[in-house]
Amino acid sequence: MKIFKCSQCGKSFESVRKKKYCKPECRPSNPKKGKILNSNQLIIEKFLKSPKKLWSDKKQMMKELSFCKLLVKKYGKNFWFKIKPPFKMISLSWFFSINGRKFLQIEKSKLKLDFSKERAYYEQKENPVAKSNYPKTNKTLLDFLRDE
Numbered sequence: 001m002k003i004f005k006c007s008q009c010g011k012s013f014e015s016v017r018k019k020k021y022c023k024p025e026c027r028p029s030n031p032k033k034g035k036i037l038n039s040n041q042l043i044i045e046k047f048l049k050s051p052k053k054l055w056s057d058k059k060q061m062m063k064e065l066s067f068c069k070l071l072v073k074k075y076g077k078n079f080w081f082k083i084k085p086p087f088k089m090i091s092l093s094w095f096f097s098i099n100g101r102k103f104l105q106i107e108k109s110k111l112k113l114d115f116s117k118e119r120a121y122y123e124q125k126e127n128p129v130a131k132s133n134y135p136k137t138n139k140t141l142l143d144f145l146r147d148e
C-alpha cells in the first residue's frame, strides 16, 4: 500500500496502485475535457441514478441543483460526502419526503455517534431551552439526538 493525495479533494488515501482520486465521486465526469465538478454537482452525481442524463437537461438540472443547495444548507456539505446513498434515486426531492427525512435523521445521529459523545452533548448544550427539557440522567444519547 502506498499513500497518494487525491487531485480533487486533497485528501490522502491508501492504494495498491497509483491513483489520482480517492473515490469515484472525486473523479471528474469527463476527464478528457478536464472538467472538475463543484461540490453540488459531486453530490448530485453521488446520489442520482442517471446524472449524465441530468446534465444535458438544463431545466431538470436547475431543479436538482436547487434541491441540492437546500440540503447542503440544512445539513452541511461534509454530511453529504460522508453518508452513503440508500439507493440511487431519480431526484434529490426524495430527501424531502417522509422516508427521506427519516433516513437523514438516522444518518445524522450515526455520524454524531461516530465522532464523540462529548461533542453531541456540547452541541446540544448551546441551546439552553432544549437543554432544560432533558435532564441528562434519564435520557440515553440516542433519545437525546432524536429529540433535536
Ligand SMILES: [Zn+2]
Binding pocket: 006, 007, 008, 009, 010, 011, 021, 022, 023, 026
Ligand atoms: Zn478525493
